Amino acid sequence: MSKLKGRMFRVRAVATKELIDFVRDWRTLIAVILIPLIIFPLLFIALPFLLESQAEERSEFELRIVVQSESEDTDFMAYLDGDNANITWEELPAGIANLSDPGPDYSRVREHGVNAILRLEEGVEDNSTIWNYSILRDSTDEMANEATKRIVTALNTWEEQLIEATLDENDLNPNTTLNPIRWGGDIDASDVATAGEQAGFALSLFIPLIVATWTATSAMQPSIDMTAGERERGTMEALLCAPINRFELLLGKWIAVALISATGVLAQVCALFFAISFIASNSDTFGVPELSLSAILLMFMAILLFAIMVVAFQLALAVRSRSTKEAGSTLGPMIIAILFPAMFAQFINLEGVEGYWFLIPVVNVLLALREILTNTIIFEHIILWAGSSLIYALLAAYYASRQFNREDLVDSIN
Amino acid sequence: MKQLIQNAAGDFLSALLTLNGVSKHFGHIEALSRVDLTLNRGDIVGLVGGNGAGKTTLLRLMCGLYQPTDGTVVYHGENGDRPLVEMRNHLGVVPEGTGLYHRLTAWENIRYHTRLHGIEDEVAWKKTLQLADALSFTGELGRPTRGFSRGMRQKTAIIRALAHSPDILLLDEPTGGLDVTSAREVRSLVGQVRDSGGTVIYSTHHLAEAQQVCDRIIIIHNGEVRADGSPDELMRYTEEKNLEDAYVSLTADAARIFDDVDTEGKIAKIWRKLLTPRRLPSNMSSPEEVNEDE
Structure with a gap:
């Protein structure tokens, strides 16, 4: 067996063993592979369904609504949806400082004897009739919030009718009076960006963040x-x-961790694209991101360089620890050290962005991914982020190899 | 150190490993002090000593896991003196904790190491079966080591150490946790390694076992080699009737207490000192008082 072949054989033996060992641990497998696979479909597909069904359920609540005004025959009563609601009228209570003062109604609203009380008071301003109102409710109660929502909807409809009536009385066209400035034609047709490009732009605001944080956490x-x-x-x-020499050992372990991490990130990105495709199939305006082949290749290169750096650095820090507890305490804060620059990178304007941003670790890869997702390929930027990422990755690998040569590696707390 | 024997077979060609004035320091602690040893091919050498005596440090120096602070460790290969790292191709190790991966089966643990030695799986499997047969362990090879008893783990580690047919076998408490029959099987295997020209370094606390298995015993105490010779020679030298008395006589001075926390980092040390209570609670007796009561 030649020297190089022997080295490759040993590195493969280490990587294979580590992968077998990893796959046999079902808890880690769930955390690193299964959860990233289901998190976006759950968020983008299951959650909207859940929200919709919950809204429907709320609309069927039997609500108790009280309307308080000076007279029972206000026009408003006609706009309030009486389905699944017990609506009663009362006179405005005496002795309240203003309409928002719960006064004698405090306890029955707080104890949910009624879900909401609408108080209406007619007034005059500039020779016109106006209505002051307030809604007494417990904002932490779901039924009170639903009752408030229905009251506000009814108030808005009533207000529109009042405005239209006033305009009619003064021979004014409500449409021309209220909407003198309008969009001409189809608003979607005026956007020259394709649906795919729009999706790419929207996703560029959070895919890089996911890739960065998940690469670090899954590794x-x-x-x-x-x-x-x-x-x-x-x-x-x-x-x-x-x-086996220490560098071969490091390389074998690095390959195993990088493969696990890459699988986790890939699973997450695939699940994200599946969720987006599902949404796009039900939407006229939202599409699947369109990426050129060079953009896809650059994206993989950026992630790979980032993963080399992160995994090597994590292996180096972890190998210094004599127990998993010690290592966890060391690597936990490291995730924050990645998350913060990653979050800041989301708010940097890509238009006219200064070159030095592409030299800062973590930030450089995040900005690169944002540019790539919007199909913006700027040669100078690629040189900067690829070059700096490569240097950081090599430095991290060098640091890791030094740590793997430590003499105390054989010591354990046991 | 008292070099009690002049090894009869100790011509240079038969020497396997030579330690010349080897010392090892960890911080201010001298774990081993000026050790001179020559290990010869075909020897079964017992390393005997109490806890913290320096046995593990010496074993790790022999494997090249530690670099000596002073002195040299020379491996005499087939083609002359070679770097110590080359010895690993010919080395089988059974560490005290066995060092098995509990999510892997016994065979997968063994195969991992044979692969690192560049041995094809088919060849390794045949050798493994042969060794497992000698240790009555064939039926357990496909089982994950997670549920193994101490004895089963020990047998797996021994097969793993021998599967690549090493010239040098390094055993740290190899029969610990084994029943009488299994311990006898292990000793028999050790004898076979010696008979086939291999060298065995056998670290143990058990003097009786060392006497039974080893041709030569090295007694280590407080980081020094106190004696080196056959069991008979050690007893003759100390004028004692059994090896246990000889050992006690050679290690009569108090054993040092190895301060393991000296290896911790500076910040960790300061933090520990700040948070460690300096006194026992007032309602507890001091160790001196306990001794007086007794």
Whole structure:
């Protein structure tokens, strides 16, 4: 066996063993693969269904609504939807400071004897009749919120009718008076961006964030298990006595963690595109992002360089720890160190963005992904983010290889 | 150190490993002090010593896991002196904790190591079956090691250490947790390794076992080699009738307490000192008082 072939054989042996070991741990498998696979379909498909069904359920609540005014025959009563609602009229209570003062109605609203009370008071301003109102409700109660929603809908319709009536009395056309400035034609037709480009732009605001945070979080558990975990369980000593050099060991473990992390990220992105496709199939305005082949390749390159850096750095930090607990305490804050720059990168204007942003770790890859998702390919930017990412990845790999050469690697807390 | 024997077979060609004035320091602690040893091919060498004596440090220096602070460790290969790292191709190790992956089966644990030695799976499987047969372990090879008893784990680790037919076998408490029959099987395997020209380094606390298995015993105490010779030679030298008395005589001075926390980082050390109570609670007796009561 040639020297290089022997090295490859050993690296493959380490990576294979780590992957088998990982796949056998069903808890980690669920956390790293299954959850990213279902999170977006749940968020984009199941959640809207749930919200819709809950709204429908709320509309069927039997509500108790009280309208308080000086006279029972206000026009408003005609606009309030009486379905599934028990609507009663009362006179405005005496002795309240203003309409919003609950006064004697405090306890029955608070104890949900009624879900909402609408108070209406007629007034005159500039020789015109106006209506002051308030709605007494418990904003933490779902039925009170539903009652409030129905009252507000009725008030809006009544208001429109009052405005139209006033305009009619003064021989004014409500349409021309209220909408003198209008969009001409089909608003969607005026946007020259395709549905796919619009989707790409919208997704560029959160896909990079997901990729960055998920790469870091999904790599954390396997990184700890393959390094500090080995030390804690006392398996490292036997392994280091085998004829494998530390760099080969690092490489084998890195490949395993990178594959696991990449699978998690890929699962998440695929699930996201599936969810988007599902929404797009039911929408005229929203489409699936259109990416050129070069954009897709650049996206993979950016993620790969980022993953090399993150995984190498996590392995290096984790291998310094003698137990999984120690490693968890070290790597936990590292996720925040990635999350914060990643969040800031979402708010940087891409238009006229200064070159130095593409040199800052984490931020550079996030900005690169944002540009790529909007099909913006700027050669200078690619040079900057690819070059700086490569340097960071190499530095992280060098640091990791130094940590793997530590003499105390064989020590464990046991 | 008292070099009690001049090994009869100790010509340079038969030497396998030579330690010249080897010392090992961890911070201010001297774990091993100026050790001079020559291990010869075909020897079964027992390393005997109490906890913290320096046995593990010596074993790790022999494997190349530690670099000596002073002195040299030289591996005498077939083609002359070679870097210590090359010895790993010919080394089988059974660490005290066995070092098995509990989500893998016994065979997968063994295969992982044979692959690292560049051995084809078919060849490794045949050898594994042969060794498992000798240890009455064939039926367990396909089981995950998670539920294994200490003895089963020990057998797996021994098969793993021997599956690539090493020239040097390094065993740390190999019969710990084994029943009488299994311990005898292990000792028999060790004898076979020696008979086939291999060298065995056998670290143990059990003097009786060392006497039974080893041709040569090295007694380590407080980081020093206190004696090196055959069991008979050790007893003759100390004028004791059994090895246990000889050992006690050679290690009569108090064992040092190895302060493991000295290896922790600076910040961790400061933090620990801040949060560790300096006194026992007032309602508890001090160790001195307990001793007086007794």
